[in-house]
Amino acid sequence: MTDKPVIIVTGADLAPEAQALLGDYDIVFAGKTPQSQDLVALARKHNPVGIIVRYGSVSAEVMDAAPGLKVISKHGTGTDTIDKAAAQARGIEVTAAAGANAAAVAEHALALMxxxxxxxxxxxARMHAGHWDKATHKSLELHGLTVGLVGLGAIGRRFARMCDAIGMRVIGFDPFATDLPDYVEAVPLDRIWEDSDVISLQCPLTAENKDMVNAATLARCKPGVILVNTARGGLVDEAALLEAVRSGHVAAAGLDSFAQEPMTSPHIFQGQPGFVLSPHIGGVTSAAYVNMGVAAATNTIAVLNRVRQAAA
Structure with a gap:
């Protein structure tokens, strides 16, 4: 360790391209699965000027352990693991790597759909077990069906373009979206539940939209709807979704995020027909790893430079 200011990374690694940008700082890695107490201890020891958030949560307690903290930079787009109100109260800027993993997550949403x-x-599974179900199986043709997107940011727009390319009608809800492409019809949220054959979630998790997919909203959906979630698990009432899939009202659910992560085991979705599950890796590709790391490092440096200039 040198006398350079410290940046803590809440993970075990960071892309070399990102580390190269942070040459004026000492980088301290918190490990693969840092817990709150680990981050508090590291913050007290190193008094970092910045934290790059990969895994775990950054609470007010972590911030209070680092009086020199100026910026918390998300290695990704979702900042729900950062106590933003606490950061604002302490004059700590929160940034996100907007769009850095958009291609990766949109592709994963397409794969799940x-x-x-x-x-x-x-x-x-049937093929590996020696069966040949050609005479009895019929898949769903997506061409001509309606996909409803909740969230029309960088990820949602990329996914919309993919859906349009395969001939789907695309509707979307996002109160903050402007200048939408002509193949996306902006609709109220009620229309997403009522009109969609496939619903895909690509929005941030907020206090207002927690459990937005619940027994009531699922009951309003078309029978046989498909749900895809590559956003945040907290958007979905998992018990209600399980019941809807078991009843057949939801034909299938493709999920990359869960209410608790890592997903608890045993979990109510495990072993259940109609669920395609992945461990929140939609944005985990070699290219996205570099893009997110570089964006997080760039955002961190920009804030620290601005703070330094203001103090000069």
Whole structure:
């Protein structure tokens, strides 16, 4: 360790390209699964000027352990793991790597939608078990169906373009979106539940939209709807979704995020037909890893430079 100011990374690694940008700082890695108490201890020891958030949560307690903290930079787009109110009260800026993993997450949403519509997982299992179900199986054709997007940021717009390319009608809800492409019809949230054959969540998690997919909203959906979630698990009431899939009202759910992560085991979705699950890796590609790291480092440096200039 040198006399350079410290930046804590709440993870075990950071892209070399990002580390190169942070040459004026000492980087301290918190490990693969840092807990709150670990981050508090590291903050007290190093008094970092910045924290780059990969895993775990940054609470007010962590911030109070680092009186020199100026910026908390998310290695990704979702900042729900950062206590933003506490940061604002302490004059700490919060940034996100907006759009850095958009291509990766949109592609994963497409993969989950296709896996659900085409029964990829159960057919694969049947084939490996020696069965040939051509005479009895029918998949769902997506061409001509309506996909409803909740969230029309960088990820949602990329996914919308993919859906348009395969001939789907695209509707979307996002109160903050402007200048939408002509193939996306902006609609009220009620229309998403009522009109969609596929619903895909690509919005941040907030106090207002927690459990937005619940028994009441699912009951308003078309029978046989497909749900895709590559956003945050807290958007979905998991018990209500399980019941809807079991009843057949929801034909299938492709999920990359869960209310508690890592997903608890045993979990109510495990072993259940109609669920395609992945461990929140939609944004985890080699390219996105570099893009998110570079964006997080760039955002961190920008804030610290601005703070330094203001103090000069």
């Amino acid at each position: 296709l896996a659900c519509a085409k029964s990829v997982v159960p057919l694969d």
